[in-house]
Amino acid sequence: MLIHRCIRSDELCEYSNDPGGCPDSKTITCQNCGADTEVEDTGAPGGCAHCGSRRVVVQRCEQCPMHELEYVRSHSRAGRLFERVLELEFSCNNFVVPWSDVTAEEAVGLQILKDERDRYQREQQADPNKVSLEEAKMMRLLDRQRRQ
Numbered sequence: 499m500l501i502h503r504c505i506r507s508d509e510l511c512e513y514s515n516d517p518g519g520c521p522d523s524k525t526i527t528c529q530n531c532g533a534d535t536e537v538e539d540t541g542a543p544g545g546c547a548h549c550g551s552r553r554v555v556v557q558r559c560e561q562c563p564m565h566e567l568e569y570v571r572s573h574s575r576a577g578r579l580f581e582r583v584l585e586l587e588f589s590c591n592n593f594v595v596p597w598s599d600v601t602a603e604e605a606v607g608l609q610i611l612k613d614e615r616d617r618y619q620r621e622q623q624a625d626p627n628k629v630s631l632e633e634a635k636m637m638r639l640l641d642r643q644r645r646q
Contacts, residue, residue, distance in 0.1 A: 499571060500567075500571065500574075500576050500577060501607075501611055501614045502569065502614050503567055504552055504571070504580070505614050505615060506618065507564065507567065509562055510563045510567065510627050511558070511562050511563055511564050513558070513562075514562075514573055516565050518541070518542070518556065519540055519555065519556025519557065519558075519605055519617055520556065520557075520559045520600060521540065521541065522559035522561070523540050523556050523557050523558060523559040524536050524537060524538075524540065524559075525556075525557040526540060526543045526548035526554040526555065526557065527538070527542075527554065527555050527557055528548065528549060528551050528553065528554050529548060529551070529553040529554065529555060530546065530549055530551035530553050531539050531549040531551065532549050533546055533547070533548040533549070534557070535547045535548070535554075540556040543556065551553075552605065579603060579604070579607055580607065581603055582607070583604055583607035583608055584611075586600065586604055586607075586608060587608060587611060590608075
């Protein structure tokens with residue numbers, strides 16, 4: 499279930515992969531000093547109130563379902579296994595990994611990850627009216643520009 503939800507994270511929150519962040523959020527984080535700051539408009543957040551840096555990231559809103567997904571991913575046994583599977587997948591795709599170094603649990607995880615990705619691709623191809631992630635991002639950017 500965790501892999502299924504992670505692959506479909508853009509369906510949990512339409513802003514999950516949006517570089518502009520969530521328009522409902524009121525918090526930015528400075529990439530320079532790490533300070534969190536509440537702002538009136540995350541569309542034009544200005545600089546960090548602590549160090550003045552303009553390198554800020556808009557955080558998710560408080561109601562975002564991605565918070566729960568991230569919590570489970572970082573605090574559960576399944577989440578830790580998922581992280582190992584992602585690292586193992588990268589290693590298998592880019593290096594030689596002897597199967598003797600892969601546990602049975604990790605091998606099953608790799609298979610589930612592959613199956614879920616394949617299923618997701620089939621779903622995307624089966625629905626011609628579904629908007630791609632890139633198209634959704636572009637539509638949100640255009641909508642923001644119109645509102646400003």
